[in-house]
Amino acid sequence: MRKLCNVAISAVTCLGLLSQAFAASAGELNILTWEGYAADAFISKFEEGSGCKVTASYVGSNDDFAAKLAAGGGVYDIITPSLDTVSMMRQAGFVQPIDTAKVEGYGDIYPEFSKSSDIVADGETWAVPLVWGSVSLIYRPDKFATPPDSIGVLFDPANKGKISMWDDKSAIYWTARYLGYDNVFDLSDEQLEAVKAKLIEQKPLVRKYWSSAGELTELMANQEVFVSNAWTGLTSKDVNNLKKGFEVVEFTPKEKAEGWMDSMMLVKDTPNEECAYKFMSFMNSAGGQCGIAASTGYFPVNPKAVDGCMDAEMKKERQVGNIDFVKSLVMWQQPKRLDKYLEVWNAVKAAP
Incomplete structure (x- = not known):
């Protein structure tokens, strides 16, 4: 307690x-x-x-x-x-x-x-x-010569400044799956350190961590970002309904959706x-x-x-x-060491 x-x-x-x-x-x-x-x-x-x-x-x-x-x-x-x-x-x-x-x-x-x-x-x-529901990936097809199929699109330097991620500890789950870890809710200290390092490495590529579906909709509608993780069904519907002259598409990465x-x-x-x-x-x-x-x-x-x-x-x-x-799907569970996960995510956000 x-x-x-x-x-x-x-x-x-x-x-x-x-x-x-x-x-x-x-x-x-x-x-x-x-x-x-x-x-x-x-x-x-x-x-x-x-x-x-x-x-x-x-x-x-x-x-x-x-x-x-x-x-x-x-x-x-x-x-x-x-x-x-x-x-x-x-x-x-x-x-x-x-x-x-x-x-x-x-x-x-x-x-x-x-x-x-x-x-x-x-x-x-x-x-x-x-x-x-699920958390999948969302992107602008007109900005990619080849349709992405992996979480790796969120870590690709070619997309620098056009990437967004949800401001949530689940960023750890995504990164852990990208690194090939299956035990995403029970990561070891060594694995958590690797996840933290990868997220800090990614940070200069990220335009903004979004805190609400409305914020992500604005980022995509205003063409500030081209790719992000997203709550399946909501952001794509809202962005495409704005009829901005482009559409966004959702996809399930080969590492699975949450x-x-x-x-x-x-x-x-x-x-x-x-x-x-x-x-x-x-x-x-x-x-x-x-x-x-x-x-x-x-x-x-x-x-x-x-x-x-x-x-x-x-x-x-x-x-x-x-x-x-x-x-x-990789159904969410409470991490076995919730305090450690929060510590890692806060350290990533505090990193320069």
């Missing part, structure tokens, strides 16, 4: 982290989430049907959840971290168990997600799967539990699942819920029922 609290936020003691005073009022729901996860197109329907007013704040990295919760103020009721962060939220004491009986349609969620060892631990369920799944977690001692469970049920319904899929381009976790709101073409595009695709 001491190590986890130190990782979460060094400036605040564990006692402070676990003793937040909540100020939100009943009938309100404050969500700490990702871009596109609280779009008015579907959130307004939830508000009308539930009587619960939603206020959303956004993160650009999974590392933001601990820092924002640790800051206190009692402003969050639900958080939506990725699978590699769920265990840390539980172990740090930020969240409370989920009563799945209060989440309508919970049994229809892919068991590969709902029964994950990160979701179900210590005899309790700690999160409700929300949406999933896979992720974001879940809804109930912040400990929230006074808005009733609204929180209504929200979880809505997001697991057709309105929520098709709504978030339309907003983001990501994939639903409940195939039954989307049966009537997605046509056959959209179901194929969003991998509905295609669990084999999940198995083809």
